[in-house]
Amino acid sequence: xxxxxxxxxxxxxxxxxxxxxxxxxxxxxxxxxxxxxxxxxxxxxxxxxxxxxxxxxxxxxxxxxxxxxxxxxxxxxxxxxxxxxxxxxxxxxxxxxxxxxxxxxxxxxxxxxxxxxxxxxxxxxxxxxxxxxxxxxxxxxxxxxxxxxxxxxxxxxxxxxxxxxxxxxxxxxxxxxxxxxxxxxxxxxxxxxxxxxxxxxxxxxxxxxxxxxxxxxxxxxxxxxxxxxxxxxxxxxxxxxxxxxxxxxxxxxxxxxxxxxxxxxxxx
Amino acid sequence: xxxxxxxxxxxxxxxxxxxxxxxxxxxxxxxxxxxxxxxxxxxxxxxxxxxxxxxxxxxxxxxxxxxxxxxxxxxxxxxxxxxxxxxxxxxxxxxxxxxxxxxxxxxxxxxxxxxxxxxxxxxxxxxxxxxxxxxxxxxxxxxxxxxxxxxxxxxxxxxxxxxxxxxxxxxxxxxxxxxxxxxxxxxxxxxxxxxxxxxxxxxxxxxxxxxxxxxxxxxxxxxxxxxxxxxxxxxxxxxxxxxxxxxxxxxxxxxxxxxxxxxxxxxxxxxxxxxxxxxxxxxxxxxxxxxxxxxxxxxxxxxxxxxxxxxxxxxxxxxxxxxxxxxxxxxxxxxxxxxxxxxxxxxxxxxxx
Ligand SMILES: Cc1cc2nc3c(=O)[nH]c(=O)nc-3n(C[C@H](O)[C@H](O)[C@H](O)COP(=O)(O)OP(=O)(O)OC[C@H]3O[C@@H](n4cnc5c(N)ncnc54)[C@H](O)[C@@H]3O)c2cc1C
Ligand SMILES: Nc1ncnc2c1ncn2[C@@H]1O[C@H](COP(=O)(O)O)[C@@H](O)[C@H]1O
Numbered sequence: 241x242x243x244x245x246x247x248x249x250x251x252x253x254x255x256x257x258x259x260x261x262x263x264x265x266x267x268x269x270x271x272x273x274x275x276x277x278x279x280x281x282x283x284x285x286x287x288x289x290x291x292x293x294x295x296x297x298x299x300x301x302x303x304x305x306x307x308x309x310x311x312x313x314x315x316x317x318x319x320x321x322x323x324x325x326x327x328x329x330x331x332x333x334x335x336x337x338x339x340x341x342x343x344x345x346x347x348x349x350x351x352x353x354x355x356x357x358x359x360x361x362x363x364x365x366x367x368x369x370x371x372x373x374x375x376x377x378x379x380x381x382x383x384x385x386x387x388x389x390x391x392x393x394x395x396x397x398x399x400x401x402x403x404x405x406x407x408x409x410x411x412x413x414x415x416x417x418x419x420x421x422x423x424x425x426x427x428x429x430x431x432x433x434x435x436x437x438x439x440x441x442x443x444x445x446x447x448x449x450x451x452x453x454x455x456x457x458x459x460x461x462x463x464x465x466x467x468x469x470x471x472x473x474x475x476x477x478x479x480x481x482x483x484x485x486x487x488x489x490x491x492x493x494x495x496x497x498x499x500x501x502x503x504x505x506x507x508x
Numbered sequence: 509x510x511x512x513x514x515x516x517x518x519x520x521x522x523x524x525x526x527x528x529x530x531x532x533x534x535x536x537x538x539x540x541x542x543x544x545x546x547x548x549x550x551x552x553x554x555x556x557x558x559x560x561x562x563x564x565x566x567x568x569x570x571x572x573x574x575x576x577x578x579x580x581x582x583x584x585x586x587x588x589x590x591x592x593x594x595x596x597x598x599x600x601x602x603x604x605x606x607x608x609x610x611x612x613x614x615x616x617x618x619x620x621x622x623x624x625x626x627x628x629x630x631x632x633x634x635x636x637x638x639x640x641x642x643x644x645x646x647x648x649x650x651x652x653x654x655x656x657x658x659x660x661x662x663x664x665x666x667x668x669x670x671x672x673x674x675x676x677x678x679x680x681x682x683x684x685x686x687x688x689x690x691x692x693x694x695x696x697x698x699x700x701x702x703x704x705x706x707x708x709x710x711x712x713x714x715x716x717x718x719x720x721x722x723x724x725x726x727x728x729x730x731x732x733x734x735x736x737x738x739x740x741x742x743x744x745x746x747x748x749x750x751x752x753x754x755x756x757x758x759x760x761x762x763x764x765x766x767x768x769x770x771x772x773x774x775x776x777x778x779x780x781x782x783x784x785x786x787x788x789x790x791x792x793x794x795x796x797x798x799x800x801x802x803x804x805x806x807x808x809x810x811x812x813x814x815x816x817x818x819x820x821x822x823x824x825x826x827x828x829x830x831x832x833x834x835x836x837x838x839x840x841x842x843x844x845x846x847x848x849x850x851x852x853x854x855x856x857x858x859x860x861x
Contacts, residue, residue, distance in 0.1 A: 251664070253664050253665035253667070253804075256664050256665070256667050257667070258667050258668065265664060265667060265668055333640065334631075334641065335634065335635065335638065335639075335640060335641070338635060365665060366663065366664055367663055368643065368644060368662075368663065368665070368784070369631075369641075369643040369644075370627050370631065370643060371627075371630075371631040371634070371641055371643060372631075373631070374599075374627075374628065374631030374632045374635065375631055375632075375634075375635040377632070378603070378631075378632045378635040378636055379635060383599070383600065383715055383716050384599045384600070384628070384632065385716075386599075386624070386627070386628045387624055387628075402719070406624055407597075407624055407625070407721075408536065408541070408623050408624050408625060409536060409721075409723045409724070410721070410722045410723040410724035411721070411722045411724070412596075412718055412720065412721045412722070413718070413719045413720040413721075413722075414716050414717065414718055414719065415716070415717045415719055416715070416716050417715045417716075467640070468638075468639055468640030468674050468676065468677035469640035469641070469642055469672050469673070469674050470672065470673055470674075470675065471670050471671070471672055472658060472671045472672065472673045473670070473671045474668055474669065474670045474671075475668070475669050475671075476667075476668060476669065477662065477666065477667075477668075477669050479828075480810055480815075480828065480829040482827055482828050482829075482830065482833065483815075483830055483831040483832055483833060484831070484832055484833065485827075485832075485833040485834075485835065486832055486833065486834050490836060490837075490840050490841055490844050491844065493834055493836055493841060493844075493845075494841060494844040494845040494847075494848045495848055497816065497832070497834065497845055497848075498845060498848040498849050498852055500814075500816070500832060501760060501793075501845075501849060502852060504735075504736055504760045504761065504762075504792075504793055505759065505760065505761075505849060505852060505853055506758070506759060506760060506761035
């Protein structure tokens with residue numbers, strides 16, 4: 241079994257604050273974290289390895305600091321980590337990002353062998369687009385299962401698995417041939433604590449570097465210049481004003497509130 | 509240095525082949541998702557500005573009846589593929605069928621609902637077509653200078669808004685969450701044109717098989733439908749206390765919802781979560797009980813007309829977006845409010861005296 245997990249390092253969105261005067265984000269002191277969904281993707285891949293043997297490889301495209309997120313994945317049990325980092329990727333939108341990761345993944349396959357299961361998070365908490373996974377799957381032309389909630393009956397002889405995904409109305413269970421691409425929900429599994437030997441092994445594992453020097457890239461598909469979407473402007477959302485504070489005892493407050501609510505009272 | 513946004517003659521010519529605005533009419537078992545009509549209404553408005561037409565597109569086993577509904581919400585054309593293989597939604601055949609239609613008819617703009625299905629589909633179609641896709645937009649405008657679509661969306665969990673353009677590639681694709689726009693039928697619906705297409709996709713080419721579908725008991729509650737939403741957070745303390753939230757919602761003819769923490773604690777099903785990773789609502793009245801007002805919650809409800817918040821903490825950020833702030837214990841206040849409202853109902857004249 242070989243699983244490849246696409247992971248992203250993101251600023252902890254819950255700690256990002258806005259400077260309303262300048263209309264910019266205050267990122268100082270905001271920690272960079274492993275995108276929460278990817279921890280679950282790695283967990284699932286590592287579980288499969290523990291059950292069937294094989295290996296788990298993780299890859300990210302990002303600046304050199306992203307090694308921190310890769311290291312976290314190693315300590316969660318991944319065997320190998322690749323950092324795809326190059327100036328040509330700067331300013332990539334999702335189409336250019338999925339292109340870069342596709343080429344990076346092809347290189348990983350060349351070095352590490354065929355992949356049976358590809359995993360990505362449902363979405364990244366900074367951009368929230370949920371497009372990168374579907375984009376990579378389309379480029380590989382393999383089956384895509386988004387919003388993965390459960391993976392069972394993974395059969396490496398028959399090369400198929402049962403995948404349960406979230407739908408608008410509930411859930412559906414799909415039989416998917418492998419290799420396949422999964423984007424995962426947080427509910428897929430519970431995160432476990434890595435045993436000490438994994439942590440020691442992780443500390444010794446070297447991060448493998450990929451760039452335009454060792455990955456076959458078409459520069460015409462990379463970076464800001466070749467991203468179809470462009471940010472025309474960024475601004476802070478209009479701030480609502482704090483309204484009236486109602487005062488009084490619970491009785492008085494509920495009376496005042498009920499008057500506000502009269503127009504909404506259901507007539508029957 | 510050439511300006512990045514300036515187009516060469518050749519590029520202009522390529523773009524001029526693309527016309528009209530398309531909306532994907534999402535359906536399950538022949539029932540259209542409400543977001544499709546919300547998008548048709550928006551598309552109509554944009555098309556009138558651009559002086560072009562609106563095409564609704566549907567793919568399924570039996571979807572002809574949706575044409576009439578699409579025309580009612582402003583479509584001029586209804587593109588349809590009706591084949592057995594499209595009975596249930598599956599990414600790959602839908603991707604191929606839809607990409608084929610776009611290649612043939614070349615719409616300039618293509619809007620898709622940001623539902624689980626729409627998000628699954630749009631990312632693959634945009635990649636197949638090698639064009640730009642802007643996710644979860646909350647505002648769509650036409651740039652009067654260039655005619656480009658300006659798509660505004662929240663990022664960083666709603667802390668920042670970004671306006672995105674797709675100047676050189678077509679179609680300009682974007683997804684929009686349910687509830688962001690209102691569906692309004694047009695005054696005089698047209699008898700539009702129905703354009704039927706066929707694919708040569710066969711079942712044995714589709715490797716993914718659906719074995720089981722489970723409709724959750726909660727179904728897919730669409731919070732966007734309701735004018736009144738009463739939501740509770742962690743501050744409600746336990747699941748039983750949500751009975752008062754439900755009762756208040758029922759009295760006001762609305763529905764109930766919760767914050768993500770309330771979902772995590774099992775007080776509320778995920779299908780009723782409001783916020784960044786839940787649903788976006790623009791209700792006439794939003795009552796937040798025991799919700800702190802984290803940015804990820806606020807992005808899902810702060811465009812509601814009236815917001816009433818009940819929180820014991822005077823400093824709770826939810827008050828910063830509230831029309832009325834009530835610093836009180838919700839567990840004490842809400843039952844009192846309910847009996848007050850019941851009394852109002854019994855003696856409605858009382859208040860008019
Ligand atoms: C990537 C990401 C996505 C997220 N998406 C969402 C989302 O979609 N929706 C969402 O809601 N959150 C989301 N969150 C979580 C969000 O950051 C907050 O943690 C969450 O909204 C808090 O829920 P809460 O207000 O119920 O709980 P808390 O923040 O714990 O607040 C409880 C509040 O109740 C008050 N309180 C306590 N007792 C009482 C009482 N008796 N009466 C009245 N008030 C009382 C307290 O003063 C407090 O303000 C997301 C977070 C991340 C990182
Ligand atoms: N730069 C990246 N490197 C590796 N994986 C990524 C990157 N960007 C996005 N992904 C993966 O794609 C998922 C969806 O990201 P997004 O489309 O940005 O919401 C993430 O959860 C990651 O698994």
